[in-house]
Amino acid sequence: MSEEKTDMEFAILKAATKLFLEKGFKATSTTEIAKEVGCNQALVHYYYRTKDKLFDAIFEKKIMVFIGSLLKIGHEELSFEEKLTKKIESHFDVIKEDPRLPLFFFSEINSNPKRMESIKEIIGDLPQMVLAQMQKELDEEIAKGNVRQMTVHDLLMTIVSLNIIVFLAEPMFKTITKISDEDFSKLQERRKKENVEIILRSLKP
Amino acid sequence: MSEEKTDMEFAILKAATKLFLEKGFKATSTTEIAKEVGCNQALVHYYYRTKDKLFDAIFEKKIMVFIGSLLKIGHEELSFEEKLTKKIESHFDVIKEDPRLPLFFFSEINSNPKRMESIKEIIGDLPQMVLAQMQKELDEEIAKGNVRQMTVHDLLMTIVSLNIIVFLAEPMFKTITKISDEDFSKLQERRKKENVEIILRSLKP
């Protein structure tokens, strides 16, 4: 009856999260998850019944993190430009915490678009409202002549696009260039600043 | 002894290409490929021996297309800005022809980085040389004061980043917004222009 997750239940969730993010739904077996945990394979099903349900629990959580970082509002005291900078950087940092997120996200939705439908129901129209609010703020800047004509749609697409590339390309990059983890981390931070620069320039009237 | 591909061999390659691009290596079975072609499953192995070899043949070809569109040079008579615009647009158009390419590319390298190693051997150091040439051209513009300090590395990353996003997000976008194929195509063309605009602005001193 308790909502508390037992240690085992949590360990399974954690191992599954790691493996699903690394290799995706299809390429990860419940046998493998059990092996990672060090338990019997049937236990995975005992706690989560099906591989699908286990995956969904993880997927929803991760989607929230990704979307949330973009739509979160705050820092009302700052200027438009400062707020935007903060948003871009915090979105970048969320992905840096969980670098597999973008590829995971796009891959799984591609291979099973139905998952998106259920996500849509869960998150409801909160995004719609936040988007409208963001568009309002943007329109104000446009009216003031600080920003060229632009939809929040396009702006978000540009932000996501620039912010995910280093992480998408990480495996490719590391195989080709044999770059060290430390240097790669420096590259990331440089790109974060570069992205802010590119986006702010792109908004100038 | 002949190098000619029989009709059947070609049909298998074509079906495999379609399915691998749609669903990836792991999620596509040789049984499914055979079904798509309308032949016996053993035939797939008769012509290509293993699923891996069949995949590799396709993967290499597609990588070439993707990389090639970026590194191709030409239009020597045009200005730097015009050449860059052409490059961005032609890269975008190559992806539009084959919209699954970016996700395919990043997914498969992520799930099996070893593939990248073999690709590296095949393409050799041609990219290295083209990159050096591009860097030279860029440096000239920087020296002339037309472009701010910038590496060709960063520039290419920005181009790829902006150019792939519409295609990566296509399945997600279409589920959420129920946008028509026609409107989506318009969106793409608008983004192509927007990308050129963003990149040219990002280079200004």
Added chain:
DNA sequence: GTATTATTTAATAAACCTATTAAATAGATT
């Protein structure tokens, strides 16, 4: 027309996979 070679099929081995079952163990309750 028969022999020879190439293509295609049906059948199947061996390895996996998910999900379920019954039995074993551990923990809590009286």
Added chain:
DNA sequence: AATCTATTTAATAGGTTTATTAAATAATAC
């Protein structure tokens, strides 16, 4: 201690998968 419940395991059914084999068919050569 005995009973009841929750957790964990071993075993396995019923699928799928890749790859191989031998047999059947088609194509080519002599």
